[in-house]
Amino acid sequence: MDTKTIDRAFAAGICALGIYVVWNALTYGYMRGVVPGPGFFPFWVGVALIGLGVVNLVRSLRGLDVPDAEFDLAGFYKTLGIIAATAAFILTARFLGMLVGSGLFILATAFVIRPRWTPGFAGRIVTIAILFPAFCYLLFAVYLGVPLLEGVFGL
């Protein structure tokens, strides 16, 4: 998918968001007597989103102000990989515990950013993956008093 298509899809998404905002605003109540109700502001924000979405879509279709940046696939996949690693950390935190999970998270994100590991790099990143949970424990659990999630290992 190229940048132009994503730009158009995003503009169409803004229009859809605007319609959703207006629709709900009307259910909250536009006016309460002579003064604005809870739906007054959202209504106008929704109208603005619809209008701006249409303008952006039309401008994109007419080839005006097309974004210069390309979605380079390598960077895009790395971003998806980091998001997936973070999502996995969030989902497994209650089972593994945040400290154990963070060590694995460091290894996973390093793998996403650099899939080919030399022995030197592997040594460095594994050391970091071991030391990082200890650092987080001292900073967050001990110094800042944050109750970190513990997992089945009691960590």
Place this chain on the structure above:
Amino acid sequence: MLDAFSLLADGVWQATAPPLLAATLIGVVIGLIVGALPGLGPSAGAAIMLPVAVGFGGTAAIAALAGIYYGAMFGGAVTSILLGIPGDAPSVMTVIDGHAMAKKGQAGRALAMSVYASFVGGVIGIVLLVALSAPVAQAALAFGPTEMTALMCFALSFVTVLGGRNLMKGFTALFIGVWLGMVGLDPIAGPARYTFGFIDLFQGIDFPIVAVGLFGLSEMFLTLSQQISGRAEMPSLRSLLPNLPDMVKCKWVMLWSSIIGFFVGVLPGFGGTAATMLTYAMAKKSARNPDEFGQGAIQGVAAPEAANNSASYGAMIPLFALGIPGSATTAVLFGGLLMVGLQPGPLLFVENPDFVWTVFGSFWIGNAMLVVLTALLIPVLASIVFVSTAILYPIVFGIVVFGVYSINYSMADVTIALVAGAVGFVMLKLEYAPVPLVLGLVLGPLLERGVRRTLILSEGDLSVFTERPIALTFLLLTVAVIVVPLVVKRFRPPLPPPI
């Protein structure tokens, strides 16, 4: 005026307390590092550190976050001069003459001038901040809900500047932010709005969590593929000592660059980068030998470095005195103030004067610390640029995850930050500037409350906004700020086709 400086003296004394000194030191060191690292600017650095810094407690948190801001101005110059790589946008102009000097073997002289000019810019910036913030806040105290509402409109109108090159996309980002600010219980009438049935969203979306995603994570996503290679020639410590002839040669350039930088910094949306470009151009124009500029003119280092430091303090005026963040970094500071339980704005000077003056005192101390730290850490700062992103970023991502979790002890917050980071990444790629979104998220709820309260008091009569002269002035300025760029764009003659 003298009162303000005596309060500052007290503030400096308070800021020497060990916990505050430690927080300021941590802030300025992180600022130096993020300033040196290409891709991570002060806004990303402050956003990433926000959840951790808040754990330090009220004054220390803001001292640390502000330290990141002005520390980055010092750090950006090091890689600009030694490697020709600007660590952040306000250091771009320093590359031109600073790196040219380094290539001639004068890296130490350029670095010494950058540190000295940054210090002078910082001192002048703090003096002007202290002199002007209290009177501005005093004047703003006279504002009622109508004037404050009109002021919010005026602040939001600066999206025409903050929105990047595509105005319509800037406004779109602004309205997305305003909508996100409405999520949660309606503050006046009570019903839940746009919560999708999630109880976690009833209290609304925490602005700092979105800021971490939008400014911290998205910037890192953008630079994931970036890898820098090269070699820097390290100057000797001796060459970093102040050079008297250079100081004399640049004294007037530093003075007026600092003053201009400060006032450009006050304007929402302009900030350090615009200040450096303006002062560099002026330094070149006023130089005896303008041809030296670009070849390694010492004034070409002094002007932007003095200006960007001074501008960082200028940006604090709208934040502290009016409660309006004018840039990405001050938006993060705004979030920090809210998280430590303080509402930025004129009442801050009345209700929490100790806090304000101690924070300003920490600026003074941080600025002095940076002179020594920058000189000592130059080798580290120059080499950190070459640290592989595969080593550095997993650590930073990890700290972000723990930091966001520690705000409310909630993994839902980590999810929100992650979504904000992903959306911010797409927005940056599609040229939807994220700053208007954050501005909308911060100021939107205040504007809605202001408009509705004013209309409730006036029983729906809209003429209250035009009957009060201050409110009317702000509204007219708002219209001018929005309409003038559109008119200029409409009637600007088309550029000739490239040859």
